[in-house]
């Protein structure tokens with residue numbers, strides 16, 4: 001029997017880091033049961049790296065299907081500590097069982113699809129709820145915008161192309177606890193360093209409040225729909241939601257009249 | 258006293274809120290990367306950037322250029338004899354506001370409409386000027402939806418289609434009589450012919466000329482319309498059959514249903530009611546079943562005694578209870594069309610089921626992995642490990658599926 005092989009990765013390990021290990025494991029023909037994926041904790045000795053791999057046995061060279069790579073990329077953005085092991089299990093099993101990736105009732109594939117779904121949701125939310133504020137920098141022609149956002153997962157690499165393709169005639173910076181995306185001139189730079197929040201006042205935001213208040217129809221109240229579409233966890237970074245109580249009070253008054 | 262910018266914004270967005278549409282979907286995919294500097298991009302499915310307590314999403318800056326109007330449509334807050342405050346934005350004001358909101362990621366683009374001032378052509382020309390300035394002077398590549406004035410000239414319409422992603426003309430009332438009594442200056446035939454004209458141009462834009470030249474772009478996001486529900490006597494059957502002819506005859510992308518909502522300073526012609534939100538919801542469900550589930554509208558209302566959809570349950574469940582002879586359905590054998598008819602199963606689940614069936618026989622526990630609610634679909638299906646009591650044997654069926662009364666309250 002093979003001895004379990006331990007691999008230690010940082011908590012925010014990227015797809016690339018995982019892939020390098022996974023590739024080596026495949027080459028040495030290590031089945032998922034024999035691999036233990038660990039997350040490096042603060043106390044860990046930085047140099048207590050992964051065990052050396054058993055001798056590589058040349059295997060027939062198989063390529064991984066594109067659909068599978070996409071799925072693995074998504075899973076690896078997740079913050080769940082189980083993701084490394086799950087991703088390797090999915091990779092291993094799809095290499096040995098054609099068509100498995102489409103078997104949505106398989107427990108591994110179901111778990112992977114579920115994670116991928118949460119990632120898609122997180123990406124979608126970030127596109128929706130990032131709010132830029134203008135930061136005035138004297139003597140500069142270009143305009144600068146800054147945002148603070150708190151994604152649930154490590155999705156900056158996935159959403160960056162969206163913002164880069166959309167805001168090309170201004171400079172911008174999105175700060176998050178999981179890193180940042182910045183566009184300065186023509187380059188888009190992504191980091192994984194946790195950022196601190198920056199507070200900026202932007203007077204145009206007042207017009208947005210005016211709009212938000214006025215576009216609301218007080219004759220129809222559907223709070224449940226609103227809350228399910230715009231979950232509470234985002235509210236602290238969406239300043240217009242502070243207007244909601246006041247809007248509901250005036251809707252009451254409107255109804256009485 | 259001159260109003261501030263913010264006061265005018267309040268008036269002009271307040272006047273625009275009775276239009277339900279806020280969609281930013283269905284257009285071509287663009288970014289600002291190609292072709293030098295610009296601002297904006299579009300996503301195939303659209304993005305909502307906020308929700309207000311009325312449950313509606315904010316995706317576009319939805320605004321009127323002016324709420325002055327020379328017409329007298331009874332259901333409209335801007336009609337000439339309404340005592341509402343009036344304001345007007347210049348084309349430049351709207352362009353500026355759209356760009357500033359867009360840069361802050363509040364919106365996907367602009368939905369611009371207007372009351373009719375001076376003449377139809379003058380009004381339309383002003384709307385087109387906003388779109389033109391955004392596209393040509395500012396390289397704006399976000400979403401633009403323009404409300405079209407039915408009797409504006411064809412040249413203006415062609416130009417509108419060149420810059421806009423979506424065009425819309427509201428039919429407003431589900432029936433011609435409704436329109437005639439509530440909007441005396443509008444006529445149903447004129448509205449339909451304008452829609453036909455838009456459709457014709459959209460079709461033409463898709464075809465390459467024999468010379469190989471591409472025809473000018475025309476509203477790649479299609480056209481949509483809106484009907485007001487509950488202001489006149491039209492039944493759900495009337496409304497849905499009107500939708501059917503709009504979808505097929507004019508290839509509309511969307512028909513919106515807007516529960517008639519009492520407006521401030523209402524015309525005396527109008528009923529004094531709370532907006533029929535639940536009815537509106539059921540109409541949207543029926544519309545959804547038509548567009549994505551292969552139902553036709555006829556089926557959904559033909560068994561309903563008064564031509565109204567059941568308010569107590571969704572139209573698909575109601576249909577299933579009226580056709581209990583086809584249930585339970587064998588989930589491992591049923592064809593695609595039949596799977597679509599099972600209450601509690603949506604298009605995504607149907608695709609997942611069909612794919613999963615190739616690998617194994619589906620049992621109840623598999624449904625859970627496919628994220629299908631067993632509780633909802635159990636009475637309608639069989640699996641090797643499950644067989645329900647035959648629905649046809651139960652007489653108390655409708656009461657069984659009715660929700661508890663308390664859940665009906667929407668507040």
Ligand code: SF4
Nearest residue numbers: 326328330333336372
């Ligand atoms: S023409 Fe339009 S804005 Fe004018 S009253 Fe009729 S619906 Fe209202």
